[in-house]
Amino acid sequence: MSFVIGRGSDAETTQTGHLGRYRALDGSEGAKLFVDLDGPHAMLIVGKRGYGKSFTLGVVAEELARSPGVAPVIVDPMGVFATLAEPADGESVPIEVVDRPAVAASVLDPRSWCSLLGLSPESGAGGLVWQAAQEADTLEAMSRRVEAIDAPTTDTRAATNHLSLAESWEVFDPEGLDAADLASTAATVVDVSGLDAAPMNAVCRGIGEALYRARIDETIDRLPWLMIDEAHTFFDGVAEAALHTILTRGRAPGVSLVFATQRPSAVTDTAISQSDVLISHRLTAEADLEALEAAQPTYMNESLDERLPTEPGQVVVIDDATETIHAAQIRFRDTPHGGGSPSAREIAGLEETSTDD
Numbered sequence: 001m002s003f004v005i006g007r008g009s010d011a012e013t014t015q016t017g018h019l020g021r022y023r024a025l026d027g028s029e030g031a032k033l034f035v036d037l038d039g040p041h042a043m044l045i046v047g048k049r050g051y052g053k054s055f056t057l058g059v060v061a062e063e064l065a066r067s068p069g070v071a072p073v074i075v076d077p078m079g080v081f082a083t084l085a086e087p088a089d090g091e092s093v094p095i096e097v098v099d100r101p102a103v104a105a106s107v108l109d110p111r112s113w114c115s116l117l118g119l120s121p122e123s124g125a126g127g128l129v130w131q132a133a134q135e136a137d138t139l140e141a142m143s144r145r146v147e148a149i150d151a152p153t154t155d156t157r158a159a160t161n162h163l164s165l166a167e168s169w170e171v172f173d174p175e176g177l178d179a180a181d182l183a184s185t186a187a188t189v190v191d192v193s194g195l196d197a198a199p200m201n202a203v204c205r206g207i208g209e210a211l212y213r214a215r216i217d218e219t220i221d222r223l224p225w226l227m228i229d230e231a232h233t234f235f236d237g238v239a240e241a242a243l244h245t246i247l248t249r250g251r252a253p254g255v256s257l258v259f260a261t262q263r264p265s266a267v268t269d270t271a272i273s274q275s276d277v278l279i280s281h282r283l284t285a286e287a288d289l290e291a292l293e294a295a296q297p298t299y300m301n302e303s304l305d306e307r308l309p310t311e312p313g314q315v316v317v318i319d320d321a322t323e324t325i326h327a328a329q330i331r332f333r334d335t336p337h338g339g340g341s342p343s344a345r346e347i348a349g350l351e352e353t354s355t356d357d
């Protein structure tokens, strides 16, 4: 028997991803567990640091990259997913890595421009940036617009300085990433690891909006899967608006979101309640457990806390489509995992030694 998360038992395994195997109470492994990659989903992956979130996200990315009809895009804040492009065990994983991503300045609305630059829209400089964003499409044109508006010199200078800061991030370009680039045949890893939280958010917002809009306007055929590691960083910034849109309105145009975080308490309640698949690794922080318990479905008749696994790679999966709960061991990566913790002992070339004398 095989179970497909999002479809049910004895379902066909075409257009699915192999996640791992069932885990029995004694730790032994059971039948294979799959996840549906056919329809749109919102998939939340949680767990405390070091218990396998990025590893699991990588497994889902490998499966998506090998699937037809989908356009997986991984926003990679830690720079650990470029290893997906390395030779794989078994079937190859087609991946394109974008290491200097840029998006069009026009993806941000005036309010987001103010929030991105840390300016209150009510302040003199914030008001100028707001007006410039309303009237201009590029960062360059926004700066020119600010200079042209009749305003106190201190406000003009402050607004210009903030726009120069945004320019220094080098993430705004009218020719930046668009949905057609992202929905090409390969899966795309967008490496935002060299960027601060604000430009990282701008890039993620641009990508999310481009993919959603392209499906609404029917300019791409493939179904986009936006995948985000360290998702709390993006729910806390200007990217949140695009993620919220996908979570609440992505189903009809077929846009999926897979997002991983060690701090479920730091993503929005909507993000948790709109997720139809929750993959939970070990969690111990009270606030994080509470955030998940608050959204715990009624068909779960014992607390999540009691079911949580103890070892890296072990998960509990809550599948809202079939209203079922599964204990599983995520499969091993076919490509190298880029996110493991460095070891001083390994760096020093020291062998593991026994402590018994």
Ligand SMILES: Nc1ncnc2c1ncn2[C@@H]1O[C@H](COP(=O)(O)OP(=O)(O)OP(=O)(O)O)[C@@H](O)[C@H]1O
Binding pocket: 047, 048, 049, 050, 051, 052, 053, 054, 055, 056, 262, 312, 313, 314, 329, 330, 331, 332, 333, 337, 339, 340, 341
């Ligand atoms: N499914 C798995 N099978 C085997 N080992 C695993 C599995 N998942 C995780 N591990 C082990 O756990 C380590 C930590 O995993 P990972 O880097 O994904 O943690 P994380 O939860 O994303 O941590 P962080 O929050 O620091 O990014 C991996 O380097 C790997 O050794």
